[in-house]
Amino acid sequence: MLTQRRADILNLVVDEYIGTAAPVSSRALVDRHNLDVSTATVRNELAALEQEGYITHPYTSAGRIPSNTGYRFYVEELMAEEPIGADERRTIEHQFYQAPPDLDEWLQLAASVLAGAVGNVAVVARPQRPVTHLRQAQLVHLRPGAALLVGVLDDGSIQERIVAVPEDEGQPELLTRASRLNDRLSLSDSERIRTIAPQFDDDDDRRLTLEIADLVAEGASASQLFIEGIRAALAQPEFSTTDRMLDAVEHLEAYELRGALRPPQHPDPGARVLIGDENERSWLHDWTMVIAAFGEPGGALGSVAVLGPTRMHYGHTIPRVRYFARLMTELLHELDG
Amino acid sequence: MLTQRRADILNLVVDEYIGTAAPVSSRALVDRHNLDVSTATVRNELAALEQEGYITHPYTSAGRIPSNTGYRFYVEELMAEEPIGADERRTIEHQFYQAPPDLDEWLQLAASVLAGAVGNVAVVARPQRPVTHLRQAQLVHLRPGAALLVGVLDDGSIQERIVAVPEDEGQPELLTRASRLNDRLSLSDSERIRTIAPQFDDDDDRRLTLEIADLVAEGASASQLFIEGIRAALAQPEFSTTDRMLDAVEHLEAYELRGALRPPQHPDPGARVLIGDENERSWLHDWTMVIAAFGEPGGALGSVAVLGPTRMHYGHTIPRVRYFARLMTELLHELDG
């Protein structure tokens, strides 16, 4: 365990480094926080902290920078959370009530506002149920023999695909067919729909039922992501060379991020912080991800996340990620009535 | 007008510069293309070409690089188009027939494959009609008093929003209501739907009709973009400094690109090439955009575009943009049956 003074100094080192992005010297600590010890004493403490693995220095005679262990300790024990003022809260919430009451608009807005607030990449994953159920299916006549199958799922998402229908059926017949299917399939999940299929007498009904099962399964697979703030994140000194920037650009896209986020299993009241190699993906080993889940237990679950260099303003970011997750839960609730 | 020899030399300068990204010297031209004149003669011709504005050089004693005028002349008169081999064609088309027959999948795939083929940013804009019509509207019961209004439009897109419905109506009543609305509104555009609204006796029908009009209008506004290849474009020497890279990253996103593309008015058999300041947006003044439209005349129109530095492999890119536009037209046709 760290002595109080060492912990204090570690705290200062991390704060300072987060603010300046430059290795922190003993001099800087003493001067800027009027410690009542000399730089030599601080140097001794820094050496001890380094011994214990909380900080390192890039070369013999540079200041100290936090190690991942240091950040971890900082986040758990030292960090002062920067509360979200009433003004800030109001400004943010105002933007949501200004926007049309549409989930996708809100998610997009959340990503954008959060990215702006933390100056890093913000990712919002559209809420999903672990298992989605069909709410209603519809067949829209396109041309003889083909119709658009539209499925509304119980997480509010819509899936569509073009399907074959009997050549001689027009919209009226398709309506009848759809209502027949809905009577049996509504509120079932993909698995169940598939088991119901053989119960239909009509060949086409059976085939369409299987299409619907596919449709529902598809809806449950890939959740849509809203990504913002790439430019702001890349402007940070961590990406001061073009190759590091290219690396980042390569990974900061929906496909990669989806893999990094993983769908939450239950709504999380807090925010998880994954520092450096605590992330599974190796490209994230220089990144920190702050992630929180939103939604109702048993309902659709989404994620709010912020990605940035491990040198991240944790005290600022973490409460904001939490706040946005709570806010999205509320907004979701509002949509559900 | 240029003499034949000057045109030949300009051609070589552009080819060479496109390949190497380095200013082209008289020596390089003579050596690498075994011209039967001396470097001094070539220098004289280069001086003349510079006089006439087709090339410049960055400083007194560097090789020559094409000016925008030079590129323009090259594209119109000199460039050798690199045909798409049967193999390449097969490989590409195969990928589309492998993919599920879904428009969005295809558009995404097109952006991705095209980006890979040209090594620059590829953008595909989802086809849109100048005026969209409602194909069918549907009301899906969510909870007492609220339903999901789903509109299928005649360009194949789907729009949705949550609307208020009478508290006491369940799915059966909503079905009746929807079919009543469809009878009157189907195949009308937003304008017309709005004028029909007052003809309904029922208050709720009138209100829902206006919602539908909105929905249709919304569907016609912003076309979805599929963007790929950012990383490849940024890896080029034009973006060798982080600030230029940041500038590019800032602009290479859906919102900005939508503004740069502008919806096509009619399907274009060729591909337009906009070099440097021929682009309206000032951020594109160092870029070239190659853009082609696809779709049927009178039907929904989309765009295929490639964006890259003005030093772009024109002879390679242009035929491929054209080819993808044609391919998308065919695929669109296939979806429409």
Add this chain to the structure above:
DNA sequence: GTTAGCACTCTCCCCATGAGAGTGCTAATC
């Protein structure tokens, strides 16, 4: 019209240099 020859220009890489920032250690001090 073409070419050899050459002076001239500009970039770019390399390297030496020195200032500056910081540490680590030792010995003195509280």
Add this chain to the structure above:
DNA sequence: GATTAGCACTCTCATGGGGAGAGTGCTAAC
């Protein structure tokens, strides 16, 4: 025993000079 002053030492980084190299532009000869 903890703290501190002092100082040697280390490493980076900015600066500037120098030289090689690449290429042009011009002139005079062919």
